[in-house]
Amino acid sequence: MRTSLKPKYDMRFLFSCLFIMSFFSVFSQEETKPKIEPIVKIDSLYREDQFYFSITYNLLTQIPEGLKQNKFSAGLSAGFLRDMPINKKRTVAIATGLGLSYQNYFQNLTISKMPDGGLAYAVSDYNDISSNRYRQYLVDLPIEFRWRNSTYESYRFWRIYGGFKISYVFSNKSVLDNGEEKYVVKNNPNINKVQYGVYLAAGYNTWNVYLNYGLNPLFKDVITTSGQKIDVRTLNAGLIFYIL
Template sequence: MKYSVLKYLFIFCFLGVGFTAYAQVEQDSVQLDTRYLEDQFYFGVGYNILMNRPDGVVQRNLSYNLQAGFMKDIPFNKRRNFGIGLGVGYAVNSYYSNVVATETNSVVSYEIMDQSMFNRSKFELHSLEIPFEIRWRTSTAEDYKFWRIYAGVKLGYVFSGTSKVVTDDGNHKFSNNDIEDFQYGLTFNFGYNTWNMHAYYGLKSLLEDGVALDSGAPLDFQVLRIGLIFYIL
């Protein structure tokens, strides 16, 4: 009888110790979760709108944006729903219009052409980007569906900028040094869960100062971008 009591007492103590250890592990996991980070990888698609177009300049086809990158999430408060994000990314942007660029002896000229004279004409930019955001969201350690408002600035270095025109006779593409190497602008991202609106307004002209049409009208294009951005951990 005494042996049975001791046996059950031993089993009870063993289970108690095991339960305590398990509870401690669970508690530690919860404590680790309170250090969560959000929205560290992003990718997006958008439509580029050329602003400040001279008379007669119209956009053609789909002027698209593709972007992807990594953001370091840096919360400031205990709840971790307010802070900043600093990152690095890559983007490709195409701008289709009826402005045709041609290069002769390293000199680039620009003219407005009738659509019947060509199929497509575009500027294409490949850029390394550094986004900076002030971040607010309604997230918690347990809730993965939340509202977010991120506003900030984005700096971009254009490492490849080309002009291309497609006609019935073939393609003509060249590296266009008139494209501004450094781009920067304001960003605003807003949404819930998966679907988030992205907006970018360029503060720098797409082309360098002094670039003009053959008519003399300056080409001071600025970019307004509207699209969707998606975040994952």
């Protein structure tokens, strides 16, 4: 008696199909894991603490008759400013800091030594001198009022900074060469050790124009040999750079 094998093979085929279908079903149900982006923390309480560097052309104002400048009288300064915002958007602030300055002046206001050790001041003709210059080194204490349209997302912005600066002259030197003698005067006692003035800086991003005007005289009560009072003040004009 023969037995048919067809139902047996049909059942095997059916189970095989079910197994394959369940295998693909498991893979199709797997979910793709979402990509995790790093969280970038933005500091909305930023400050514009900055290092600064300036280069200027130095002028003398309120000069006596006949006083002139020649060559390029250069000035350099550098320092650090601490920013203290005073409004919610942090676009208005007050800043204080500390810096150093070097100022050089080429002019015809000569300072020479007299036999008794005193100092003689004169406005000389350039034909009578070979070279004449005065330079000083200062410690600066600036305090300024700041406006800028900065945001915590951008380091490029417009600014207008105005302030008041007190400076202490810790070293000064004048050198006069009249072709016959050379006079070197160090730490002239007639120089105002404490100098103060107002300044303004304005511009965009790193580049800014800079003006500083001295409010008190460079010299104390000094009169030239011709009887003119020396009441000169300093004016520094140039560029100032801010670096975060």
